[in-house]
Amino acid sequence: EAGVTQFPSHSVIExxxxxxxxxxxxxxxxxxxWYRRVMGKEIKFLLHFVKESKQDESGMPNNRxxxxxxxxxxxxxxxxxAELEDSGVYFCASSQSRFNSPLHFGNGTRLTVT
Amino acid sequence: KNEVExxxxxxxxQEGEFITINCSYxxxxxxxxxxxxxxxxxIVSLFMLSSGKKKHGRLIATINIQEKxxxxxxxxxxxxxxxxxxxxxxxxxxxxxxxxxxxxxxxxVLP
Numbered sequence: 001e002a003g004v005t006q007f008p009s010h011s012v013i014e015x016x017x018x019x020x021x022x023x024x025x026x027x028x029x030x031x032x033x034w035y036r037r038v039m040g041k042e043i044k045f046l047l048h049f050v051k052e053s054k055q056d057e058s059g060m061p062n063n064r065x066x067x068x069x070x071x072x073x074x075x076x077x078x079x080x081x082a083e084l085e086d087s088g089v090y091f092c093a094s095s096q097s098r099f100n101s102p103l104h105f106g107n108g109t110r111l112t113v114t
Numbered sequence: 115k116n117e118v119e120x121x122x123x124x125x126x127x128q129e130g131e132f133i134t135i136n137c138s139y140x141x142x143x144x145x146x147x148x149x150x151x152x153x154x155x156x157i158v159s160l161f162m163l164s165s166g167k168k169k170h171g172r173l174i175a176t177i178n179i180q181e182k183x184x185x186x187x188x189x190x191x192x193x194x195x196x197x198x199x200x201x202x203x204x205x206x207x208x209x210x211x212x213x214x215x216x217x218x219x220x221x222x223v224l225p
Contacts, residue, residue, distance in 0.1 A: 006156075033212075041217070042116070045212040058212075091156070091157060100144055100145055102162050104159065106156055107155060
């Protein structure tokens with residue numbers, strides 16, 4: 001079974017530019033999560049999809065972040081325009097059910113905004 | 115105060131040593147996850163447990179729900195165990211809360 005894949009693995013952009021991160025969850029996993037780890041801090045929740053619907057986006061920092069999950073398959077997270085404080089590692093994870101179900105993480109996208 | 119506290123933050127051990135990483139939490143949970151993150155790499159789920167103890171190879175995870183505490187043990191540690199170990203707690207069924215992470219424990223095992 002293919003795992004959760006994310007790309008790009010690294011992205012370096014200038015402040016003000018746009019970046020789109022992509023996550024392909026494990027096939028059949030309805031639940032898809034985005035998380036972010038900023039340097040020196042713990043991983044924080046960004047949002048949760050159930051199939052194509054946003055179940056919870058309470059962790060999204062502001063309206064410069066837009067997430068979509070077309071057809072309940074892969075998901076994208078767009079940052080526009082990027083700011084310096086957006087730098088960090090963005091992780092995607094998927095699971096079959098929300099509760100008591102193992103989480104499968106991707107390798108993350110390291111975003112550097114200069 | 116964070117809802118999930120890990121200790122120690124950093125740990126250096128000699129190869130072969132027995133290692134313990136601790137996690138305490140202050141909220142009701144349905145399960146607790148132990149995760150491993152290698153340098154420059156992704157996150158691997160080691161354990162998900164809601165009671166008792168689980169073992170996988172040289173790794174053992176225990177949880178005491180009453181005391182809101184979990185430990186991750188590594189027996190006969192090896193340099194390839196060097197990584198960041200992260201504890202995360204999953205909310206109770208029906209809760210609107212999301213997975214909450216500890217800040218991680220950086221483990222370095224020296225040859």
